[in-house]
Amino acid sequence: MIARNILEHGESSALLGTPTNGYHPLWMIVVTMYGSVFGFGLMGLRIFETLLFALALVILIRALEIRSFMYALLVTVGFHVIFFGWMVSGMEISLLLPLVCLFQGLMLRPDWRAGWIGTIGLLLSACAVIGTRLDAAFFVIPILLFAPLGLTRKSLVLAGLVAAAVAYTSVNLALFDTALPISGSVKSLGAPTLNTGYLEQLETAFSGLPSTFLVGDPFVTPFITAGIGICCLVIGLLPSLRNQQEFRATRGILLGATIGFLAYSAKLVFGSSWRVWFWYGYPSIFFLIPILAILHSQFGTYRIAKAVSLIAIAGLMYVNRYVIAPDQNRSERIPQNAAFYEMVEKDIGDGPVAMGDRAGTFGWMHPHGLFQLEGLVNDVAYFALLERSGNVRATLCARGIRKVVDYEPNLGRYERHDIAVLRPFLTSFGGPFLTVYGDEEVARMKNDPNTFGLIEEADSTIYLWKLDCDR
Incomplete structure (x- = not known):
């Protein structure tokens, strides 16, 4: 949606005239470039992502110098x-996955980082990892600090990162009046605080062990891989192993990743008021690569290890087929959004739409602009309104936005309803309400479990209202 507006109108926004930087910059650049050549079709994007996954595997297998087909297959599966x-x-x-593989591959392979070209490669890969996911700086910087790179090379790379950060924040201040993405500011509303929603997610995930780890649960996996990484780090300090080349190469990565994970977790627990999504499990990548490097270096020549690899491959394939795959049959908002948009497209017309949670696909289908009520891809002025719990209805009317779409329970007959702009299920920060009235309702569509799967009663119905701004 934002990439489309960048291409067609030269403006970084979900709604023209409402500039936003609510995204990770390098990913937006890549998506925009991809869309300019191939368009934004879902199937094409899936193929592109699959190719990125394949690229990550190629980089990793070459970085670890895996020559055994069995080990390569194990890593792939x-x-x-x-x-x-x-x-x-x-x-x-x-x-992020192929970029982290490249960044850590440069750490693990001295021949890859030799000379000035290697130093430039380290700098560019570090910048790319952070540019793809800004909070990956929690991992990249300590890994660089503890990696065996030499003081001069570390200083050059870190100085380059500082220069890139200054350039990025300066551009943001000039274009958007904020140094960092507005989405991060929204998720930090109310901080410092205790993020009870995230802690509940962790409790649920850990109570399901070991099955949650076996299916790659994104809440459990980072902690398990971090624990294994710390064990490898401690083992690597044993006198008999301390001077082995493989442990010297991975010790700095594991130590830096551990420090980064502690800082990252503290940020989620105390510096955010929002629950998290599955992609927040990405720290697993920073641990898994050095763990694989150690395992391959220590056991790669043993025949029994290859037999264990074969058993592990079979187990992982079984989990993927019979545990993960059936779980994919869950409720889907994308087809429900699509069905509702088809139903109300004429009622909406060619004006912008305001919508909060699950607005992405709806906004993509509606080419006339989306005002994102949660503020994640909105502007600084609206963030200030959220922060002070201001009058959302008056703001929408002042900006010429009359149509509001939202998921709510079945309201039956009602005179007035207050929409929680920041949903209590997603964030502990209260935020403002948007008042709508029964006579402003244009349409509603109740979820059909046979079509869209089981959906919580609190979100059972999707509505369209047309605000009467003279009210």
Whole structure:
């Protein structure tokens, strides 16, 4: 949606005239470039993401110097089970995986980072990882600090990162009046706080062990891989292993990743008021690569290890086929949004639409602009309104936005209803309400479980209202 507006109108916005930087910059650049050549069809994007996944595997297998077909197959199947479901979702994790493989491959392979070309490669890959997912800086910077790179090379790479950060924040301030993405500011509303929603997600995921780990649960996997990584780090400090080349190469990565994970987790627990989504499990990547490097270096020549690899491949394929695949049959908002848009397209007309949670697909289908009520892809002025719990209805009317779409319970007959702009299920920050009236309702569509799957009663019905701004 934003990439389409960049291409067609030269404006970074979900709604023309409402500039936003609510995205990770490099992923937006890549999506925009891809769309300029191939368009934004869903199937084409899935193929592109699959190719990125294949590229990550090629980089990883070459970085670890895996020459055994069995180990290569194990890495491929394992990564497919853990990461592939995350990657074909149109999110930045698609690009992050091959970039982290490249960044850590440069760390693991001295021949890859030799000379000035290697130093430039380290700088560019570090910038690319952070540009794809800004909070990956929690991992990249400590890994660089603890990696065996030499003081001069570390200083050059870190100085380059600082220069890139200054350039990025300066452009943001000039174009959007904010140094960092507005989406991050929205998710930090109310901080410092205790993010009870995220803690509940962790409790649910850990209570399902070990099955949640076996299916690559994004809430459990980072903690499990971090624990394994810390064990490898401790083992690598044993006198008999301390000076082995393989452990010298991975010790800095694991130590930096551990420190980064502690900072990242603290940010989610105390610096955010929002629940998280599956792609927040990406820290697994930073641990899994050095763990594979150690395992391959220590056991890659043993015949029994190859037999274990074959058993592991069979187990992972079984999990993927009989555990993960059936779970994919869950409720889908995309077809429900599509069905409702087809029903109300004439009623909406060619004006913009305001919508909060699940607005992405609806906004994509409606080419006349989306005002994102949660503020994740909105502007600084609207963020200030959310922060002070201001009058959302008056703001919509002042901006010429009359149509509002939202998921709510079945309201039956009602005179007035207050929409929670920031849904209590998603965030502990209260936020403002948007008042709508029964006589402003244009249409509603109740979920059909046989068509769209089981959906919570609180979201059972999707509505369209047309605001009477003279009210």
